[in-house]
Amino acid sequence: MSNTPHTLQEEFPFDLEKIHQLKVSNAHFAKLLTSYDEVNDKVHRAETRLDLLTEAEEEALRRQRSQVKDEIARMLRG
Template sequence: MSNTPHQLAEEFPEYVGKIRHLREADGHFRRIADEYDVMNWAIHRAETDIEPTDDLRMTDMRKERMRLKDEIYGILTRPEVVEELP
């Protein structure tokens, strides 16, 4: 997928390290990031006519990719809770 547009590292270059860490440490983040990658790949294949689709399906896929991207961004930008030692 090296030349597939809209990869998370390209969308959020300032969070590449955090994305890598969360993929390893947070099961929910890993799941939605994987879903994003699958959806992004499907959109790329449709846009390049490798697996053409109709306009309605393309719109639905793009909306789902945006929903996932918004959720990912929310996780990346939420303040981290730092526990203080007693």
């Protein structure tokens, strides 16, 4: 288990300009960014034990973060 924040800047360091362009031109993409940040914050809080969650709840959050990140990645490639 890692408690390192997984910011999108770290996840997609070579796509920062494209992320910005999509954020301002595509409402769905902008919503995905917000969703990613929200769930990522929840994962980080759980990993650092600021919020006490069961292993199953924490794993569900990680899966949700991964799904949102995968959709972001698909849109960046598209």
